[in-house]
Each structure stands twice: as C-alpha cells, then as structure tokens.
Amino acid sequence: MADSTANPSPMLYPNSPKSLTSRVEKEGFMKGKLLAYGLLVLPPLFWAGNFVTGRYISEQVPAMSLSYWRWTLAMLIAMPLLYRSMWRQREVISQNWLRISILACLGVAGFNSCVYIGLQNTTATNALIINSMIPIFILLVSWVWLKQRITLRQMAGIVLSFVGVLALLVKGQWQQLATFSINQGDGWIVLSSLVWALYSIGLRYKPAELGGAAFLGCTLVVGSLVLSPFYWLNLPEAAFEVTNDAIAALAYVAVFPSLLAYLAWNYGVKSVGANIAGQYIHLMPLFGAVLSVTFLGEQLAAYHALGALLIAAGLLVALLPFAAIRGRFASFKTH
Numbered sequence: 231m232a233d234s235t236a237n238p239s240p241m242l243y244p245n246s247p248k249s250l251t252s253r254v255e256k257e258g259f260m261k262g263k264l265l266a267y268g269l270l271v272l273p274p275l276f277w278a279g280n281f282v283t284g285r286y287i288s289e290q291v292p293a294m295s296l297s298y299w300r301w302t303l304a305m306l307i308a309m310p311l312l313y314r315s316m317w318r319q320r321e322v323i324s325q326n327w328l329r330i331s332i333l334a335c336l337g338v339a340g341f342n343s344c345v346y347i348g349l350q351n352t353t354a355t356n357a358l359i360i361n362s363m364i365p366i367f368i369l370l371v372s373w374v375w376l377k378q379r380i381t382l383r384q385m386a387g388i389v390l391s392f393v394g395v396l397a398l399l400v401k402g403q404w405q406q407l408a409t410f411s412i413n414q415g416d417g418w419i420v421l422s423s424l425v426w427a428l429y430s431i432g433l434r435y436k437p438a439e440l441g442g443a444a445f446l447g448c449t450l451v452v453g454s455l456v457l458s459p460f461y462w463l464n465l466p467e468a469a470f471e472v473t474n475d476a477i478a479a480l481a482y483v484a485v486f487p488s489l490l491a492y493l494a495w496n497y498g499v500k501s502v503g504a505n506i507a508g509q510y511i512h513l514m515p516l517f518g519a520v521l522s523v524t525f526l527g528e529q530l531a532a533y534h535a536l537g538a539l540l541i542a543a544g545l546l547v548a549l550l551p552f553a554a555i556r557g558r559f560a561s562f563k564t565h
Contacts, residue, residue, distance in 0.1 A: 267498075
C-alpha cells in the first residue's frame, strides 16, 4: 500500500506552498474578473454622455470637426503619459502597424464620425437605443467573419432586436413600412453600430504582446491623422465659433469617452471576451435616457419604450446562457 504522505494532497495540507500558490492565483484571477465587470459599466456611461454631448453641440460644431478635435485633443492630453510605452514597444508597433491602423480607423475615426454625423439628424435617445444593437451586430460579424455558428435561439434574438429598431425608425406607426425610407441620421447610427462590432471582434487580432497604453497611444495618433484631411481640407466650412459650450463639449469628449472609456473597454474585452463585454452596451439607453431628458429636454415616447423592450428581449434571447441557468436550477433542486 502506497504511503499517503509521499504526495500530500493540498486538501489535507491547506497551508502547503502548492495550495497557497493555487489559492493566490485563483483569488488574483477572480479579482481581475470582478474588476473587469466593474470597469465595463463606465464605457456605456461615458459613451452615452458622448451621444448627448454630440447632439447638444451639433448645431454649433460640425460633425467631422468635433470628431477631429476630440481625438487630436485626446492625443495631446494622453501622449505625455503614453509615449514611453509606445517607445518601449516600437518594434511590436512597427511589425503590426497595418493591423493597429485598421483597428484605429474602425474604433476611433470610423465609429465616432458616423455617430456625430447621425446626431445632426436624429435624437440622442433614438441613437442610443439603435446603438444598443451592437451585441447583435457582434453575433452577426462573428458568424460572417469568424464562421461561428448562430443557433436558432440567437437568430430569434436577432429578429426581435431588428423589430425593435424598426419600431424606432417608424416611430411605432407600422403602416409607414409600406412607404418607409430610413432617416439619414438613423442610418448613420446603424452604420456606426456595425463599425463598432467590427472593432470589437477585431480586437482579438491586436498583438498580444502590445500593452494597453501603447495600443491606446497608437490608435489616438492614427485616428487623429486619418481625420486631419476631413477637417483641414474642408475649411472654412469645418470652422466653428469657440464658445464656452464648445470648449466644455470638446473637453468632455476628449477625456471621458475617448481615454477613460477606451481603457476600460479594452481591458474588459481582453478579460471577459467581446461577447460578454458587448452585453454592457445595452446600459447606454438607460444612461442616455436620463441624460437626454435632463440636459436636452428630449421627450420619451411610447415607441421608445417599445423599441427598447424589443431590443432588450432580443439581447436576452440571443445572449443569455439559458442552458447554464437550467443546469444550475436543476442542481439547486436536487440539494
């Protein structure tokens, strides 16, 4: 009979070095996950504020001007803190410049420009509710791009969410579908949601060895450079009066949704994955509704509630792990 003391079990010796190391690693992993879940609340709050700010300032600052100055100011603010990380990882950056540039064009230049253009012709409330379809777009992009299978349940969720967006576009008047033409502003917001889904999925192709600070610095530089021609070549049409409102709007969009939200989002996606992180996006309509009513005086209508409920139902049907829930419930009943 083998001596049980030859290879003592961590369960028998809970304070053994092996057991302590395992426990520390597990606790560190769990703390990292909890931190990621907590930080993922901030991006939808800051981005909801970005939509409201974009709508508020839309008559004073042209869309491409707002997008250009947002990222240029964010770059100037952040670069003193980020350039050392970028310099240390210059070899990684030079070897992966095309991949990084594509992500910057999607997540920085593309998404936000589409949003600001759309907000010139639609309300912040509409834009935020449509934008909550991003998790559905992530599923669709994963299906097309990564060949991930879409289940019947997920397809039902996609259809439900699509009907919710239609409710917003026709303002709850379904008879308008016979002669329906999409509002230009709403169309740009739908496009922005697709662009962000591409960015979120594309983050898996970010070089693993490239740190978050260096990556953020690269995207800020590339985003500002890509947007530069759209601003400077369109002067004087792109010019705007520097008022207190314009300064406050630029300060907000340059710091909160640009720097803080992106750091939190990228950390969250890396820690818990794009599909789980994407579910946090549907907090944006909640935050946005409060901000829109408070700061813009927008009125909420019944079709807003209908659209939001249908999109939320679609998200639950498509993304909620019903099998795991049923398994846990069955396990609970047996105890």
